[in-house]
Amino acid sequence: MSEQDEKPKKNSRRKFLQELGIVGIGSVLGGSAILAGINYDKKKTAGQRVRVLTAENELLEIEKSDTTKVAKTTYENLTYLQKQGRDGLAGKRFVMVIDLSKCRNARKCMAACQNAHHLRPEQHHINVLKMEETENTPAFYMPKPCQHCDNPPCVAVCPVDATFKRPDGIVLIDNERCIGCRFCIAACPYSARVFNWSEPLNAQADKDLTYNVELNVPQRKGTISKCLFSADRLREGKLPYCVGACPNGVYYFGDENEDAVTNGTTKETVRFKKLLEDNGGYTLMPELGTHPRVYYLPAKGKEYPFQDKDKPEALEHLHG
Amino acid sequence: MLGQSTTDKITSDLLRPIRLTKGFMAWMGFLGVSLVVCLGAYVIQLKDGLVVTGLGDYVSWGMYISNFVFFVATSLIGMLISAVLGLSGAKWASPLARIAEIIALAFAAVAGLVIVSDMGHPERLLNVFIHGRIQSPILWDVTVVTIYVLISALFLYIPLIPDLKICHDKLDKLPPFARNIYKVLSLNWTGSHEQEKIVKQLTRAIAIFIIPVALAIHTVTSWLFASTSRVGWDSTIFGPYFVTGAFVSGSAAVIIAMYFYRKNYKLEDYITLSHFDKMGKLLVLVSLVYLYFNLNEYMVPAYKMKKFDAIHIQSLFAGTHALMFWSIQIFGLVLPIILLVFNKMRKPLPMLIIASFVLVGAWFKRYIIVVPTQEHPFLPIQNVPLNFKVYSPTLIETLVTIAPFILVLLIITILSKVIPIVSIHETIEELEQKNK
Numbered sequence: 001m002s003e004q005d006e007k008p009k010k011n012s013r014r015k016f017l018q019e020l021g022i023v024g025i026g027s028v029l030g031g032s033a034i035l036a037g038i039n040y041d042k043k044k045t046a047g048q049r050v051r052v053l054t055a056e057n058e059l060l061e062i063e064k065s066d067t068t069k070v071a072k073t074t075y076e077n078l079t080y081l082q083k084q085g086r087d088g089l090a091g092k093r094f095v096m097v098i099d100l101s102k103c104r105n106a107r108k109c110m111a112a113c114q115n116a117h118h119l120r121p122e123q124h125h126i127n128v129l130k131m132e133e134t135e136n137t138p139a140f141y142m143p144k145p146c147q148h149c150d151n152p153p154c155v156a157v158c159p160v161d162a163t164f165k166r167p168d169g170i171v172l173i174d175n176e177r178c179i180g181c182r183f184c185i186a187a188c189p190y191s192a193r194v195f196n197w198s199e200p201l202n203a204q205a206d207k208d209l210t211y212n213v214e215l216n217v218p219q220r221k222g223t224i225s226k227c228l229f230s231a232d233r234l235r236e237g238k239l240p241y242c243v244g245a246c247p248n249g250v251y252y253f254g255d256e257n258e259d260a261v262t263n264g265t266t267k268e269t270v271r272f273k274k275l276l277e278d279n280g281g282y283t284l285m286p287e288l289g290t291h292p293r294v295y296y297l298p299a300k301g302k303e304y305p306f307q308d309k310d311k312p313e314a315l316e317h318l319h320g
Numbered sequence: 321m322l323g324q325s326t327t328d329k330i331t332s333d334l335l336r337p338i339r340l341t342k343g344f345m346a347w348m349g350f351l352g353v354s355l356v357v358c359l360g361a362y363v364i365q366l367k368d369g370l371v372v373t374g375l376g377d378y379v380s381w382g383m384y385i386s387n388f389v390f391f392v393a394t395s396l397i398g399m400l401i402s403a404v405l406g407l408s409g410a411k412w413a414s415p416l417a418r419i420a421e422i423i424a425l426a427f428a429a430v431a432g433l434v435i436v437s438d439m440g441h442p443e444r445l446l447n448v449f450i451h452g453r454i455q456s457p458i459l460w461d462v463t464v465v466t467i468y469v470l471i472s473a474l475f476l477y478i479p480l481i482p483d484l485k486i487c488h489d490k491l492d493k494l495p496p497f498a499r500n501i502y503k504v505l506s507l508n509w510t511g512s513h514e515q516e517k518i519v520k521q522l523t524r525a526i527a528i529f530i531i532p533v534a535l536a537i538h539t540v541t542s543w544l545f546a547s548t549s550r551v552g553w554d555s556t557i558f559g560p561y562f563v564t565g566a567f568v569s570g571s572a573a574v575i576i577a578m579y580f581y582r583k584n585y586k587l588e589d590y591i592t593l594s595h596f597d598k599m600g601k602l603l604v605l606v607s608l609v610y611l612y613f614n615l616n617e618y619m620v621p622a623y624k625m626k627k628f629d630a631i632h633i634q635s636l637f638a639g640t641h642a643l644m645f646w647s648i649q650i651f652g653l654v655l656p657i658i659l660l661v662f663n664k665m666r667k668p669l670p671m672l673i674i675a676s677f678v679l680v681g682a683w684f685k686r687y688i689i690v691v692p693t694q695e696h697p698f699l700p701i702q703n704v705p706l707n708f709k710v711y712s713p714t715l716i717e718t719l720v721t722i723a724p725f726i727l728v729l730l731i732i733t734i735l736s737k738v739i740p741i742v743s744i745h746e747t748i749e750e751l752e753q754k755n756k
Contacts, residue, residue, distance in 0.1 A: 183457075198371035317701075
């Protein structure tokens with residue numbers, strides 16, 4: 001601009017001063033605008049406060065501008081997941097109710113469960129059994145997850161506290177600690193536990209995943225696995241994998257403290273105690289004193305008949 | 321006092337086996353090669369996981385656990401012969417004390433390894449100490465087995481001190497370093513009255529202490545099963561049932577060891593026909609007690625035939641395990657009792673054969689206790705492959721099961737080549753007392 005000013009040499013000094021003045025003012029205005037803009041941006045960030053949870057479990061509120069993102073190492077993640085997995089969900093007492101009159105052996109629960117937990121086809125966290133208690137009594141289909149006993153024999157015998165009972169009622173396994181002695185399999189009267197005899201199904205694909213004790217994935221060779229009541233889903237406020245997958249309304253899941261259970265198929269929420277009261281709810285083998293958290297409603301007035309082809313397998317157990 | 325010639329003869333007789341012979345080298349070579357093969361099988365198991373065994377989610381304890389129970393059981397004999405018979409003044413048993421202790425130490429020490437072979441993550445063994453839960457019977461087992469191994473080692477070592485001095489003095493053909501080891505281990509033994517007294521008192525104290533510990537190791541081992549609610553394991557008499565069974569297999573092991581030591585080391589003057597005769601009677605006694613416990617363990621549930629008991633009993637008495645069950649009871653218990661009542665059966669060779677049957681029967685008895693129960697859980701076994709329903713051990717599993725036996729034979733053989741297996745000091749002492 002100043003070059004232009006100098007070209008017409010005959011310009012008066014006054015005009016030059018005039019133009020200089022305009023440029024000067026313009027520059028000042030523009031500069032201050034930019035400065036103001038920067039300041040505005042700064043103020044906006046500074047005003048934003050965030051809450052952070054310290055490693056000591058202390059909740060603090062600080063300026064967001066003062067925070068820096070820290071890349072978590074796998075180890076830190078693992079420790080965090082294991083601690084969270086042992087603490088459980090405060091204030092909850094999870095229960096499951098299985099309505100045997102609705103089960104028709106669709107096995108969607110088994111498939112959803114095996115898929116979620118990366119299990120082999122013969123590994124069952126939940127297994128739909130063909131049952132017949134005695135001669136002449138009716139045969140029925142019985143989904144059998146871990147009973148999440150309040151007096152769990154498996155937890156009692158574990159030598160290393162690898163399997164443990166959480167305050168919210170769930171029995172979990174830490175496969176980073178399990179020594180693979182299988183005493184828990186021997187102790188469980190419900191045959192609810194499985195072992196990884198060989199490399200797990202998705203060993204290759206899962207090898208970079210951080211172990212989540214609430215999902216028990218990645219599965220690990222030489223350690224135990226079993227039903228976890230889908231503790232990872234419960235943390236997100238969702239129903240367990242099997243419960244959500246059932247097409248027949250067999251499963252109710254909920255919180256004993258709230259006295260409310262929700263049907264996985266109809267999404268209807270009912271009173272837990274009343275559901276048991278009205279339908280003659282019971283637990284498996286109460287005589288063993290294990291106090292299961294899984295309740296059954298009897299197979300009375302079955303909506304789907306027991307298939308004749310399944311009869312021999314149901315009777316097999318009766319005669320050994 | 322005995323004549324110098326008698327003492328010299330005893331010393332040289334009992335020290336004679338302590339030298340390297342061709343037979344010994346060949347035997348060690350055979351054991352060594354076999355051990356390498358078996359360890360190879362274990363390496364495969366470590367690499368591929370327990371899938372190389374016949375185990376599954378239902379029968380998840382098989383030969384390894386049976387083996388563990390068998391090894392702990394057999395080790396109890398040290399306590400019976402050295403401690404119980406020793407304390408009760410049964411002098412005849414004292415020449416057998418060291419053999420019994422060697423067997424006790426070898427079987428107990430190897431039992432610890434057997435249990436490791438069953439673990440899915442043996443490298444996490446330390447977790448048992450880092451994260452150990454005192455509520456778990458496994459913790460009790462680890463604790464008492466460790467204590468028993470240590471006490472058994474002391475029980476072998478303390479009475480051995482005078483003999484170690486003799487070894488140092490008399491085995492002058494050995495290289496100096498070997499003689500020095502004897503010297504160091506003999507703790508400046510001079511044979512003074514005071515030293516004699518210390519050894520006697522210590523031996524007695526250990527003998528007393530080892531009795532409750534030995535009872536504890538096998539009682540706790542039985543509780544690994546009895547602490548569950550499974551049919552066939554849920555029994556209140558499992559502790560004494562296991563302990564009495566242990567004396568049967570241990571006595572048989574001692575008889576077999578006596579036979580071979582006597583024959584191979586020419587110890588006919590020290591392990592005499594009278595010893596076989598008395599061991600035969602002892603085996604009858606402990607077998608009768610064990611038979612009584614068997615009667616209780618099987619006949620009481622068999623009388624009632626409760627739903628799940630019935631399935632279990634049926635499989636043992638007339639089902640898939642009947643052949644094994646009745647063979648054990650007849651050839652491993654009833655027939656040996658009947659035969660050993662006769663004088664002419666309590667001779668070395670017949671007793672070797674009978675004791676072998678008893679010992680093999682004792683091993684399979686552990687299998688019968690461990691395996692069939694798991695084939696009959698409370699809820700049906702469904703939606704799993706056939707090999708989960710019926711347990712059949714694999715070759716690799718069998719090799720890994722054989723390995724501990726080779727280890728025990730190695731320990732027993734090597735110990736008998738470095739220490740006199742009949743106490744020289746006590747033999748001389750007892751002869752002196754008799755002559756007085």
